Amino acid sequence: MIDLRNQAAVVGIGYVPFGKRGQYAEKGHLRLVVEAITAACADAGISPKDVDGYSSYYTPIDPPDLFEAFGGERLRYASQTWGGGGASMCGAFSNAAMAVATGQADYVVVHKVMTMETGARYGQAFGQLGQGVPAVGGPMQFSVPYGLQSPGQMFALAARRHMHRFGTTTEQFAHVTMHARAMAANNPEARFRTPITVEDHHESQMIADPLRLFDFCMETDYGCAVVITSAERAQDCPHPPAYIAAAGLGAPYRFGNALMSFYNQPDDDFASSGQRAIAAELFRLSGLSLADMDVAMVYDHFTAMVIMSLEDFGFCPKGEGGPYVADGNLGLDGPLPVNPHGGNLAEAYTHGMSHVNEAVRQIRGTAINQIPDATNVLVVGGAGPAPSSGMILTGER
Amino acid sequence: MSEQMPGLPAPKPDPATAGYWEAAGRGELVVQRCGECGTDRHPPTQVCYVCNSLDWTWEPHSGRGHVFSYTWVDRPILPALAPLGAYNTTVVELDDTTGVVRILSRITDVGRDELAIGMPVEVHFDPAGDGIALPVFRPVTEVAR
Numbered sequence: 010m011i012d013l014r015n016q017a018a019v020v021g022i023g024y025v026p027f028g029k030r031g032q033y034a035e036k037g038h039l040r041l042v043v044e045a046i047t048a049a050c051a052d053a054g055i056s057p058k059d060v061d062g063y064s065s066y067y068t069p070i071d072p073p074d075l076f077e078a079f080g081g082e083r084l085r086y087a088s089q090t091w092g093g094g095g096a097s098m099c100g101a102f103s104n105a106a107m108a109v110a111t112g113q114a115d116y117v118v119v120h121k122v123m124t125m126e127t128g129a130r131y132g133q134a135f136g137q138l139g140q141g142v143p144a145v146g147g148p149m150q151f152s153v154p155y156g157l158q159s160p161g162q163m164f165a166l167a168a169r170r171h172m173h174r175f176g177t178t179t180e181q182f183a184h185v186t187m188h189a190r191a192m193a194a195n196n197p198e199a200r201f202r203t204p205i206t207v208e209d210h211h212e213s214q215m216i217a218d219p220l221r222l223f224d225f226c227m228e229t230d231y232g233c234a235v236v237i238t239s240a241e242r243a244q245d246c247p248h249p250p251a252y253i254a255a256a257g258l259g260a261p262y263r264f265g266n267a268l269m270s271f272y273n274q275p276d277d278d279f280a281s282s283g284q285r286a287i288a289a290e291l292f293r294l295s296g297l298s299l300a301d302m303d304v305a306m307v308y309d310h311f312t313a314m315v316i317m318s319l320e321d322f323g324f325c326p327k328g329e330g331g332p333y334v335a336d337g338n339l340g341l342d343g344p345l346p347v348n349p350h351g352g353n354l355a356e357a358y359t360h361g362m363s364h365v366n367e368a369v370r371q372i373r374g375t376a377i378n379q380i381p382d383a384t385n386v387l388v389v390g391g392a393g394p395a396p397s398s399g400m401i402l403t404g405e406r
Numbered sequence: 407m408s409e410q411m412p413g414l415p416a417p418k419p420d421p422a423t424a425g426y427w428e429a430a431g432r433g434e435l436v437v438q439r440c441g442e443c444g445t446d447r448h449p450p451t452q453v454c455y456v457c458n459s460l461d462w463t464w465e466p467h468s469g470r471g472h473v474f475s476y477t478w479v480d481r482p483i484l485p486a487l488a489p490l491g492a493y494n495t496t497v498v499e500l501d502d503t504t505g506v507v508r509i510l511s512r513i514t515d516v517g518r519d520e521l522a523i524g525m526p527v528e529v530h531f532d533p534a535g536d537g538i539a540l541p542v543f544r545p546v547t548e549v550a551r
Contacts, residue, residue: 144416144418145418146417146418150419150420151449153414154408154415154416154534155495155511156411156484158482162477162479169475169477170475216479218480270510272474273506273508275506
C-alpha cells in the first residue's frame with residue numbers, strides 16, 4: 010500500500026478579508042475565489058498559471074471556470090467531495106494530497122467560497138424554501154414539511170439528546186463561545202472580539218431551543234484558497250511546509266443524512282459528531298496520537314457540536330465534553346489548546362478553511378496566539394452531515 | 407401544504423415514499439418492511455439496509471411511540487410561520503418495530519414545559535392536500551387509552 014504520510018504539503022494560504030453576510034454579493038463567487046487563489050499562489054511563490062489541479066467540497070465553483078480564468082497551460086486534476094457545508098472539507102485536502110503525491114498534478118488548489126449571492130448557502134432545499142416552493146422532494150420531504158429548515162434546528166436535536174443522556178448544560182455550551190471570544194480578542198481579523206459571560210450567552214435570543222444566538226457561528230462572506238504540492242516541491246517554496254500527515258473523510262454505520270433527514274443512528278452516534286472512526290483512521294495513518302498534537306482546530310459552527318467533536322476525537326471520554334469545556338481545557342494553557350484564532354464562532358465562518366489557515370500559521374510560527382514550537386496540528390471537519398472529515402498537519406517530515 | 411402550519415411546503419412523494427404519504431392521507435401510519443428479513447425502516451428507501459433486499463411492503467403500525475429528541479423553534483426560517491409562535495420538531499421512536507424506526511414529526515397538544523424525552527405519544531394526522539397527510543403525534547392520555 011502507498012504510504013501518503015507527509016508526501017504532500019500546504020505551501021500557500023490566501024483569503025479575502027472576512028465580510029459580513031451579503032457584503033461581497035456584488036463581487037460574486039468567481040471574483041472572490043480568484044482573489045483568494047491569487048493571494049495563496051503569491052504566498053506559495055508560484056503563479057496561478059502553475060496551478061494544474063483544483064479540489065473543493067460542496068462548492069458552487071466548477072474547476073473549468075477557474076482554469077479558464079487564470080489561463081492555465083493544462084488542467085490535470087479536478088475533484089470535489091460531498092457532505093453539507095464544511096463537513097467533508099478535509100476530504101478535499103486528502104484528494105489534493107493524493108493527486109500531488111502520485112504525480113497526477115504539481116500544484117493543486119483547495120478552494121472554498123461563499124456569499125449570499127445565490128441564496129443557496131444552506132444547500133439547495135433550504136434555498137428553495139425561502140422562495141416558497143409548494144413541495145419538497147428527496148430526503149428532505151421527511152423534515153422540511155414539519156418546519157425543520159435550518160442547520161441550527163437540526164443540531165438542536167443532537168444537543169437536546171446529549172443533554173438528556175449526559176447531563177450536558179447550556180452553561181457548558183456558553184463556555185465554548187466564551188473561549189472563542191477570548192481567543193479572538195487580539196485577532197484583528199476576527200469579526201467578534203468582545204468577551205462574553207455565561208449571562209450574556211443566556212440572554213441572547215433563543216433560536217432553536219436549546220440553542221441560542223451565541224451558540225451559532227455567524228454567516229460570513231469569504232473566499233479562501235490553499236496551495237498544495239509534493240513534499241519535494243515544497244522545499245522550494247518561501248515558507249516552511251505544513252506536511253499533510255493524514256487526511257480523510259467518512260461516516261459511521263447508519264449515519265446516512267444524519268440530522269438533515271435521517272435520525273436512525275445508534276443512540277451513541279445520534280448525540281455525537283459522527284467522527285470517532287475518522288479520528289482513529291487519522292491517528293492510524295499518521296502514526297501519531299492525540300497526545301502528540303500541539304494544538305487543535307475544531308470546526309465550531311455550533312457550540313454543542315464542538316463538545317461532541319472533542320468526545321469523538323478522544324479529548325475526553327464520551328459524555329464528558331460539557332465539563333471538559335467548562336473546566337478551561339480549551340485555553341492556551343490547557344492540555345491541548347483549541348482554536349487560538351477564535352474559530353468559526355468568533356473569527357469567521359468559512360466552512361473550515363480559516364481553521365486550516367490557522368493550522369498553517371501555527372506550524373510556520375506566525376500565529377497571533379502562537380503555541381510555542383507547535384509542530385503537529387489536528388484539524389477537525391464539520392460535525393453533523395455525512396461524510397465528515399479530519400486532517401493532521403505537521404511541520405516535521 | 408400542512409393545515410396545521412400553513413406556509414410550509416408539502417412533501418413531494420416519489421416511488422419509494424408515495425405509499426407512506428398516501429396511507430397517512432387515509433388516516434393510517436405505515437412502516438416500510440423488508441420482504442426478505444422483515445426489518446422495518448424509515449425514511450422509506452428502495453433497499454433494505456440489513457440484507458440489501460429490494461423487496462418491501464407497507465405494514466400498518468399502531469402509531470404508538472415515544473419522544474427521542476426535540477427542539478422548540480423560536481425563530482422560524484419562513485416569515486409565514488412567525489404568527490404561530492414557537493413550534494416543536496420532534497424525533498419520535500416508534501414502539502414495537504423490528505429494528506429502530508425514528509420519524510421526524512411534531513407533537514401537538516403539548517405545552518413547552520410538558521414535552522420531554524421519553525414521553526409516550528400516539529399518531530394522528532395533519533392533512534397536506536392531494537390526498538396525503540403528515541403523521542403528527544400527541545401525548546398519550548388516559549382517556550385515549
